[in-house]
Amino acid sequence: MSLSDALNDIPLGSRQVGGLVLLLGAAILPHAANLGAPFILFFLVTALWRLGSVRWDTGLPGKWLLLLLMLVALGLVFSNISLRDGRLVGTALLIVMLGLKLLELKSHRDMYICIFLGYFVVLTQFLFNTSLWLALYLFTLSLLFTALLVGVNRCRFDPRAILASASIQIAYALPLALLLFVLFPRLNSPLWAIKLHDDTAFTGISGDIRLGDIGRLSQSGALAFRADFDSEPPPPAHLYWRGPVLWKFDGRTWTSGEDVKPTRSVAVDPESQIDYEITLEPSGQHWVFALDIPTDFPDSLSLNGYRQLLSAEPVEKRSLYRLSSHIRYRLDDLSALQREQGLQLPPTVGERTRALAASWRVRHPQDDRALLAEALRFFNQETFVYTLSPGVLGDDPVEQFLFESRRGFCEHYASSFTLLMRLAGIPARVVAGYQGGSRNPIGGSLSVYQSDAHAWSEVWLDQEGWVRVDPTAAVAPERVENSIDLAGSTGGDRIIFDSTSVSWLKRVVRGGGWMVDAIEFNWNRWVLGFNPERQKSLMQRVGLSGLGHYAPAVVLSLLLVTGLVVVFVLSRRYRGVETDPLKRDWNRFLAKLRRAGLELPPWLGPEAVLQRAQTRWPGQVKDLREITRRYVQLRYGTLSSPAFRKQLRAQIRQLRIP
Amino acid sequence: MNALRRRFHRLLRRQRLTPTGPARIDRRHVYILPTRYGWLFALLLVLMLVASLNYDNNPAYLLTFLLFSLAANGMYFTWRNLYGLELRLHSPEPVFAGEDLAIRLHPSRGSRPALAFCLAEQVSLSDLEQESAAVELRIPTRQRGWMQPGELEITTSYPLGLFRAWSILELAEALVYPRPASEAELPPGGSGEQDDKSSEREGDEEFYALRDFKPGDPLSHIHWKGVARERGLMTKQFSGPGVEEPVVIDWDTFAPNDAETRLSLMTRLVIDAEQAGRAYGLSLPGSEISPALGTRQFHRCLKTLALFGSKAT
Secondary structure, three states: OOOOHHHHHOOOOHHHHHHHHHHHHHHHHHHHHHHHHHHHHHHHHHHHHHHHHHHHHHOOHHHHHHHHHHHHHHHHHHHHHHOOOOHHHHHHHHHHHHHHHHHHOHHHHHHHHHHHHHHHHHHHHHHHHHOOOHHHHHHHHHHHHHHHHHHHHOOOOOOOHHHHHHHHHHHHHHHHOOOOHOOOOOOOOOOOOOOOOOOOOOOOOOOOOOOOOOHHHHOOOOEEEEEEOOOOOOOOOOOEOOOOOOOOOOOEEEEEOOOOOOOOOOEHHHHEEEEEEEEEOOOOOOOOOOOOOOOOOOOOOOEEEOOOOOOOOOOOOOOOEEEEEOOOOOOOOHEEEHHHHOOOOOOOOOOOHHHHHHHHHHHHOOHHHHHHHHHHHHHHHHEEEEEEEOOOOOOHHHHHHHHHHHHEEEHHHHHHHHHHHOOOOOOOOEEEEEOOOOOOOOOOOEEEEEHHHHHHHEEEEEOOOEEEOOHHHHHHHHHHHHHHHHHOOOOOEEEEEEOOOOOOOHHHHHHHHHHHHHHHHHHHHHHHHOHHHHHHHHHHHHOOHHHHHHHHHHHHHHHHHHHHHHHHHHHHHHOOOOOOOOHHHHHHHHHHHOOOOOOOOOOOOOOHHHHHHHHOOOHHHHHHHHHHHHHHHHHHOOOOOOHHHHHHOOOHOOOOOO | HHHHHHHHHHHHOOOEEEEOOOOEOOOOOOOOEOOOHHHHHHHHHHHHHHHHHHOOOOHHHHHHHHHHHHHHHHHHHHHHHHHHOEEEOOOOEEEEEEEEEEEEEOOOOOOOOEEEEOOOOOOEEEOOOOOOOOOOEEEEEOOOOEEOEEEEEEEOOOOOEEEEEEEEEOOOOOOEEEOOOOOOOOHHHHHHHHHHHHHOOOOOOEEEEEEEEOOOOHHHEOOOOHOOOOOOEEEEEOOOOOOOOEEEEEHHHOOOOOOOHHHHHHHHHHHHHHHHHHOEEEEEEEEEEEEOOOOHHEEEEHHHHHHHOOOOO
C-alpha cells in the first residue's frame, strides 16, 4: 500500500469532478471558432452527462455504449475536419477523447490525465489565436487547473486553500518561466512543414487597387500595424507608410508593373534617419510598410527596385521588424522601362480629361513644377468633396469623377491626378499604403488602422527625382493631419476627422481605449514579437554576441547551473520555516540572547534558558522572567488569547540586553 | 524489479524514533523522486515544447515554460512539505498478543497538507494544520515478547503529485504480553492451603504484601524502608477481614502443558488476581516475584511472562 493508493482510496469528490468538467469546458469553448459547433456540442453532451451523474447519481455509459460513442466521435472528426491541417485534426481528436474520458472518470489517475490534457487544450488554443485577451483567459484557466491538481493531492478539498497554494506556486514559477522564454534557443524553421491559415481572408491593402477599394478598407476598424519609434516620431503629415507601387492603369484598376532590381543607392539626408519597430498584423501579403525610404532592415526582408520592403513569405502571423528609414531623400533612378511604365495610359481616356492636361501643358510648356502646382490648385479650388461614399462611377470613372460627381476618396484623387500627369507627359505612379496613425499617449506607440489606408502619387521631376504628391491633401488637408473618425463618419456624407474638441465622455472612452491599446501593444511587442533576432540583439546588448548562435543556450545553462548551486548551498544552511508563530517568537528571543553572547544549545527548555540568562544578566531578571513565564503559559498552559500572544511579542521586541 | 526496489530501499538512511525524544526529518533523511504522474507530466512537457517549436508560437512557449517551472518548483515544495517535520513517539501501551498495537505519533505543529504515515500495510493520511494533531497507527500483534513494529515511512506528494518525498523512521520496539487464556483456575494444591491461612489470619492486623501507593493511604502504612532503597512509594497491606490470601502463580503447577500454554494460563491468572484485588506473585524457572498488588506488580509480572525464555530477560 503506497501513498498514491491511499489517495486513490479517497473517493473523488463531486466538487473535484464538477470543477474538472467546468474547467475543461471553459478551456475548450474558444475552439468553437476554430472547429465548428459539432465538436463543442459533442463535448457538451458528455460533460452534461457527467455533471448529471454527479448531481443525481445516475449511471455512466457501459462499455458498449462507450465504444459506440467513440465511433461516433471518430466519424465526427474525419467527416468534418480536413486532414491537411495537423492542428485541426489533433485538436478535434483531443476534444472528443476528453469528452469520452469524462464519461469513465473514476479514479485520481483519471483526474491527473484529464488535468494534463486540459493544459494541452490550452496550448492548442494558442495555435489558433494569440490575442492578449484570450491569453489572459487561458492563463487564468491554467491557474485553475493547477489549483485543481493541488486539490487532488490534498485530503480535504478546500477551494480557498488550493487556490492560494496554486497562486503562490505560479508566482514562484514565473521568474524561471520568463528566463526560459527569453533564453531558450529558438528555431528559425519549423520541425516539419506546416501550413497555417489555409483559407483565411485578411483585410488590408492588396497588390491591386480598384477604385473604391481603399474607401471600403477605410471603414474597417482593424489594426494594420503598430509602430514604436526610438525617438520622437515625425509629425503626422510626414507619416507616409509606403506599400505597393502601382504603374499599370486600365481606367479602373491599378496593378503593379514589371519588377526591377534596385539600380542605384538612394541619396539620403543622414539627418533625417528614423529608427523604429513595426509589429505587422497578419496580412497574407508580402508588403512590409515602412516610412518613405527604408535603409536598414532585417535579413528576412528584401528591397525591390521601387524601394518597397518585401518579406520572403506572406505575412501570416503577427511579425515584428526593426527598421530605419530616411524621410528626406532623392530617388534618382528612372530607367527607360520605368519611363515607359510611368507614361502608360489606359485604353480609353475621356476627351475632357485629355483637354485639361493639354491646357496645363500649354500654359507651362517647360516648367513641370509649375504644372504640378496648377494641377493641385485645380483640385483645391474646384468643388471636390472628400467622401467615403463617392457613388457609382460609370464607364469612364476618371472623366466622370473629374467633371461630374467630384466626390471621391483618396484613390480617386490619386488615380485621376496620376493620369493627368501622364497625359501632360510627366512620368507618374500611384503608391498605396497608410498615412498617419493614432499615437497612444500611454507608451507613445503609433497604431495604424485599416482606416488609415491611403493612396497617393509619385511624379518624376527632372531636377528632383521621384517626388511624392498627395492630391488628397489639396482637397482635404485635414486628412493628413488627423485620422478619420470612423464612428462619426459612417452615417454622413462628409468625413469627420478626429480632433481635440470632443466631449469629455468620449475622451474617457478614448482614454480607456488607449490603455487597452498600450497593453495590447506591449503584449504584441514583447511576447508575440519575440523572435530569434530579438534574442540576438538582447545577447548583443549584454555583450555576448561573440558566442554567436549559441549565446542564449550558453547563458541559459550557466544561469541554471548557478541557480542549482545557490539552491544547494542555501539548502545546507536552511533550517526550515518555523510555521508555529509562538515558536517563532521564542526563537526570536533565543536569537537575541545568542547575539548578546550567551551560549544556548538547541535542546534547552525554557526554564533552563531562563536560568542561564538570569545568571548572565542579573539586572534583566524581571524582563527575562516575564517573557519565559508568558511563553510557558502560552505553550503549556490553557491560556492562548491572541492579545496575550501579542504582548509576548512586544516584550521580546522591547527587550534590551546591555 | 521488486528485488531491485528492495535493494534500493535498503540503501536508504533511516533514523530511529524512540519515546525518549523527538526525531527531526532533516536534509539527510528526505528522499525525493518523480512519481509516475511526474513522468507523465514530463512527457506532456516534451509534447508541448515540440508543438511550440513547430508552430513557433510564443504564448505556447510561455505556457510550456510556466508549467516546466511549476513542476521544477514543485519538487522544492514537496520536499519542504516533509523537511523539518519533528515527530514524537508516544510510549506505546503494552498489549496482549492478538490485540492491535497502537503507535501514536505527535507531529510538530505547522501546516503540512497530505502527509501519509505508512507502517506495514497501514496508511494514515492527514492534512496537518496549525493545531497539533496526533496520528495513530494500529498494527496487529501475534507473539509475546519484544516486537519490532517495523519501518515507518512518511510520504508526501503535495502539492502537485509530480514528486514523492519520503523519509524512513525505525520505530522503537514495543512489548507484547502473552495472549491470556480464556479461563484458568488455580491448581487445587496451592489454593486450599491458602484458604486455611486466610481464615487463621482473619482479624489479625498482620502485614502480608506491598502494593503501589495510592493517594489516601495512611502514612503509617507506607513502606519507608523501600523508599530509602529507592523503590518508590509502596503501601504495606495488612490482612484483615475480607482480604484473601496472597497467591503465588507457579510455573510448575501447569506441568502437562507446553510452555506457551502455561504462560498463557498464567497470564490469565495474573489478570484475574489483579481484578479481584488479591495479591499475587510469580514463580518461574529462574525468576521469582514475591506477592503484591497494583499496576506496577501487574506489569512487572506480565513483562516477566512476556520475556520468559528470551535472551533479553
